[in-house]
Amino acid sequence: MSVDEPEAVEAFERLGLTSYEAKVFIALHRLGSGTARDVARIADVPRSQVYSVAESLEGRGLLEIQQSSPIRYRPVDVDEAQDILRDRFESERERAFDYVDRVRQESTGEETQEDIWTVRGRDRVDDRVVDLLSSAKGRIVFGTRLPELVTEPIERTLECAVESDVEVLAVSRTDAVREQLGSLEGVQTDSPPSHHGEDHRSGRIVMVDDDGILLSVIDDDGSETAIWSSGSLFASVLIQLIEASTQTPS
Structure with a gap:
C-alpha cells in the first residue's frame, strides 16, 4: 500500500501524535539526524516550534537529543517506533475499557438500559x-x-x-x-x-x-x-x- 505524506501524518495523528510531532518525526527519518533548522527547512513546522515538539517526541521515546551546539536530533528506528506506539495504544485501550467496565459494575442496581x-x-x-x-x-x-x-x-x-x-x-x-x-x-x-x-x-x-x-x-x-x-x-x-x-x- 502506497501512501503520501499527508496520509502518513493523519495516520500518526490517529495513533496519538500531533500534526507537528508527525511532521518532525517524518522529517528526521528523511534526514537521519538534524538540527531544528534542518527540520524546519524540509517540514511544514516553524523552527520556533521544532524545539518543543522534539522534546515531546523525546518524552514519547521516539527520538534522541544530542546536547551539542546547535542541538541535534535523531529518531529511533522504525521498528522501535512501531513497538513504542503499539504499546502506547494497548496501554490506552486497557485504561479506557477498564474504566468503562468499572463504571458498568458500579451501576449495579440501577436501570442502565431500556427494556425494549x-x-x-x-x-x-x-x-x-x-x-x-x-x-x-x-x-x-x-x-x-x-x-x-x-x-x-x-x-x-x-x-x-x-x-x-x-x-x-x-x-x-x-x-x-x-x-x-x-x-x-x-x-x-x-x-x-x-x-x-x-x-x-x-x-x-x-x-x-x-x-x-x-x-x-x-x-x-x-x-x-x-x-x-x-x-x-x-x-x-x-x-x-x-x-x-x-x-x-x-
Missing part, C-alpha cells in the same frame, strides 16, 4: 432469536408462518433445548412449518386459535420462560424488523397478555 430493543435486518434478527432460545431454562414458544424464517441454527438450538429438558412448543398456521419443526425430536407443534386472524406482515414470535420475548414483522421491502426484551417487567407482562389472548373463548 429494536433489531433490523434478517441476519441480526436470526442471531437475536438464537440468543434468546439459548437462554431458555424451562420453556420455549416459537412461532412463524414463514418456512424461510426457520433456519438451521434455530432448529439446532431448539434441539439442544429439548436435550436440556426445556419444553419446546412450535406454533404455526402453516402446515410446512409445523411439519418442519415437528420433525425435530421432542418439539411439540400447534396451530394458533381459530379466532386469531392471519396477519400477512407477521414474522416471528419467541417467548422464553416467562421473561424473554421477541416479535418481528416483515416490512414492505421484505426485510425483517423485531422488538425484543429479556429479564424485564415489560417482557413478563407482554407474555401474559399474549398467552391470555391465545386462549379459546368460552
Whole structure:
C-alpha cells in the first residue's frame, strides 16, 4: 500500500501524535539526524516550534537529543517506533475499557438500559432469536408462518433445548412449518386459535420462560424488523397478555 505524506501524518495523528510531532518525526527519518533548522527547512513546522515538539517526541521515546551546539536530533528506528506506539495504544485501550467496565459494575442496581430493543435486518434478527432460545431454562414458544424464517441454527438450538429438558412448543398456521419443526425430536407443534386472524406482515414470535420475548414483522421491502426484551417487567407482562389472548373463548 502506497501512501503520501499527508496520509502518513493523519495516520500518526490517529495513533496519538500531533500534526507537528508527525511532521518532525517524518522529517528526521528523511534526514537521519538534524538540527531544528534542518527540520524546519524540509517540514511544514516553524523552527520556533521544532524545539518543543522534539522534546515531546523525546518524552514519547521516539527520538534522541544530542546536547551539542546547535542541538541535534535523531529518531529511533522504525521498528522501535512501531513497538513504542503499539504499546502506547494497548496501554490506552486497557485504561479506557477498564474504566468503562468499572463504571458498568458500579451501576449495579440501577436501570442502565431500556427494556425494549429494536433489531433490523434478517441476519441480526436470526442471531437475536438464537440468543434468546439459548437462554431458555424451562420453556420455549416459537412461532412463524414463514418456512424461510426457520433456519438451521434455530432448529439446532431448539434441539439442544429439548436435550436440556426445556419444553419446546412450535406454533404455526402453516402446515410446512409445523411439519418442519415437528420433525425435530421432542418439539411439540400447534396451530394458533381459530379466532386469531392471519396477519400477512407477521414474522416471528419467541417467548422464553416467562421473561424473554421477541416479535418481528416483515416490512414492505421484505426485510425483517423485531422488538425484543429479556429479564424485564415489560417482557413478563407482554407474555401474559399474549398467552391470555391465545386462549379459546368460552
